[in-house]
Amino acid sequence: MTETALPARHIGDFRAGVIAILPLVVAVIPFALILGANGVARGLSVSEVVLMSALVFAGSSQFLAIDLWTHPAPALSLGATALLINLRHVLMGASLSGKLDRFSSGGRLLAVFFMADEIWALAERRALDRPLTPAFYAGLAVPLYLNWVLLTGLGAALGGLVDDPAAFGFDFAFTAVFIGLVAGFWKGRQSLAVAAASAAGAIAVHALVEGAWFVIAGALAGVTVAALTAGPDKVEARP
Amino acid sequence: MTFDPATLSAILAMALATYLTRVGGLWLAGRIPSSGRVRAALDALPIAVLVAVIAPSATAGPAEIVAALVAILAVRRLPLLAVVVLAVACVVALRALGG
Structure with a gap:
């Protein structure tokens, strides 16, 4: 502050x-x-x-x-x-x-x-x-x-x-x-891939597993897609 | 003011658990790389979490799917509150039609 x-x-x-x-x-x-x-x-x-x-x-x-x-x-x-x-x-x-x-x-x-x-x-x-x-x-x-x-x-x-x-x-x-x-x-096509994976993961887990697991499952599916599809500019920039 | 001891300890357990998840992220952030694929994953997190939270309720039935599509189409054109009112009106009307 x-x-x-x-x-x-x-x-x-x-x-x-x-x-x-x-x-x-x-x-x-x-x-x-x-x-x-x-x-x-x-x-x-x-x-x-x-x-x-x-x-x-x-x-x-x-x-x-x-x-x-x-x-x-x-x-x-x-x-x-x-x-x-x-x-x-x-x-x-x-x-x-x-x-x-x-x-x-x-x-x-x-x-x-x-x-x-x-x-x-x-x-x-x-x-x-x-x-x-x-x-x-x-x-x-x-x-x-x-x-x-x-x-x-x-x-x-x-x-x-x-x-x-x-x-x-x-x-x-x-x-x-x-x-x-x-x-x-929203950032275009990259976001669409993330949202699709997240929705698919959440809906599947929600249908199969009791409780709140669907949120974390969907979120992990979405961020995994983001990590896998990250462009070379993001991946090369290591600290 | 009435507090049952078992209820009080349950509330405190819930509060502690919730705070631990919230503060745990600060602890985790210092221990993961701030670029590369981890960065890309964290950048995508808002959409991944928000979509995961609503995906089951947005696809619960035909009324919900249509109302969600209406909200998606309206969201770039209208303020948030108008989108909410429109989507709620839409889901109520379609549920009434569907019986």
């Missing part, structure tokens, strides 16, 4: 982050409400739902955990499941790491706490055009985090307000948002 930079620049970066994350903040609202309601239906208290959102801050693993919840809560298997479904974050963090040179070492450790898929994707997208600053990252993280914690709590307090998201097509909002994010990274 550079103390010499003008505060106005920080404010501008923060605002740019907020504007970038806003569509995702809106898209995530029904999911947050549903997650909170499901949590209470599974026997969690409102404060336990809020605590989970505040400490875990990972939508897909929270949904899976609530699905698997029994009483008393099996801490070990729920922790192991969260580890599995979030394994993709290791690859994502490794990629983002190279773009965090404007962050202090403490700032990096704090930043990755907020590295939900949407925040990571928009941070990576920003880094394609200009250096990623802590102010921009905060602009992404603060609204999505507060929205997630507050609205999962609201969903828990209100109970079964939206009990069937598919009836309103809310389940598909997430898919559409991610299609929008993919477009931001």
Whole structure:
């Protein structure tokens, strides 16, 4: 974090982050409400739902955990499941790491706490055009985090307000948002090969294997194709 | 404020596991080469992860496949929020038609 930079620049970066994350903040609202309601239906208290959102801050693993919840809560298997479904974050963090040179070492450790898929994707997208600053990252993280914690709590307090998201097509909002994010990274034919491999891997594993393995399988299929088809200019440039 | 001890430890286990995956990438990044094929793989990661997350739900049935194609065609022409509204409206209409 550079103390010499003008505060106005920080404010501008923060605002740019907020504007970038806003569509995702809106898209995530029904999911947050549903997650909170499901949590209470599974026997969690409102404060336990809020605590989970505040400490875990990972939508897909929270949904899976609530699905698997029994009483008393099996801490070990729920922790192991969260580890599995979030394994993709290791690859994502490794990629983002190279773009965090404007962050202090403490700032990096704090930043990755907020590295939900949407925040990571928009941070990576920003880094394609200009250096990623802590102010921009905060602009992404603060609204999505507060929205997630507050609205999962609201969903828990209100109970079964939206009990069937598919009836309103809310389940598909997430898919559409991610299609929008993919477009931001698109680089022509090379991207098509990666996306095709990733989709094929994910669909095949999703059909054959129970649980969240399909994400990591698809991601690995995609990056393997990228590594194998890398042009000579990329391969020769060794450190 | 009511916290069941077993629930609390489950939440803490989930939080720890999730943070470990997120911070693990920072640790890994210093131990892999920053160019060549590894670089190409990491550059491709955003598309690979995002496509893997949505591929099963985007191909769940005819309604989802058509709505996903509509979103793909619209994404270069419309702002993200409009794409989402269009895709959701499309999937709701097609699911209603398909029964």
